[in-house]
Amino acid sequence: MxxxxxxxxxxxxxxxxxxxxxxxxxxxxxxxxxxxxxxxxxKPVTGYLIVYTETENPISSGDIVYYPHTPYKIYDSRGVLCRSVRNHLSERDESPARVSLPPGRYTVVGKSETKGDVAVPLVVNASRTTVANL
Structure with missing residues (x-):
């Protein structure tokens, strides 16, 4: 209440x-x-963030080839580093990580498939998932 x-x-x-x-x-x-x-x-309410960054060089495991996403950094609205995200669970994981964050404004810095290193401002809302495709 x-x-x-x-x-x-x-x-x-x-x-x-x-x-x-x-x-x-x-x-x-x-x-x-x-x-x-x-x-x-x-109770603190959190939001979620999924960032699709550039994929790393393919990793072959027998007949299967994996393309893990590259890491990225999250900065808060004051420009302070909040978190560094590996962006995959293992070398054989192609899914980007789902990160929980308090609602607010953030800037994500990571590698884009087409533009190299980029900084993307974004908003994380409570109980929602924000998806950024770099």
Whole structure:
């Protein structure tokens, strides 16, 4: 429950208590108790990022050839390095990594298939996946 909703509920309860107290001669003061249950608003919500970078030289494993993605770096809105991403789990993995991040503005620096090293500004939203194809 967010703080605006909590404030509305508390205001409604206080108004109801005052209205009830005004009509009863022997009313007792309202005692506010602590919140019961978990506060879902206090849990950090994350977003996700998938970046398709240039692929490395092919790696052959018998009859199968793998093209793993090259690593990249994520910088926050102030230009501070947040994370370096390997961008594949193993040498035989062609899928780019899915990274969880707090919602916000970031810049990804990595290798593009056509433009070499590039910097791409992007936005990560809560509970959403942002996909960047360098």
């Amino acid at each position: 967010n703080s605006k909703t909590r404030l509305r509920i508390m205001t409604s309860l206080l108004a109801a208590a005052l209205f009830t107290g005004a009509s009863c001669a022997h009313s007792q003061p309202l005692t506010a108790l602590p919140t019961v249950g978990s506060d879902s608003g206090s």
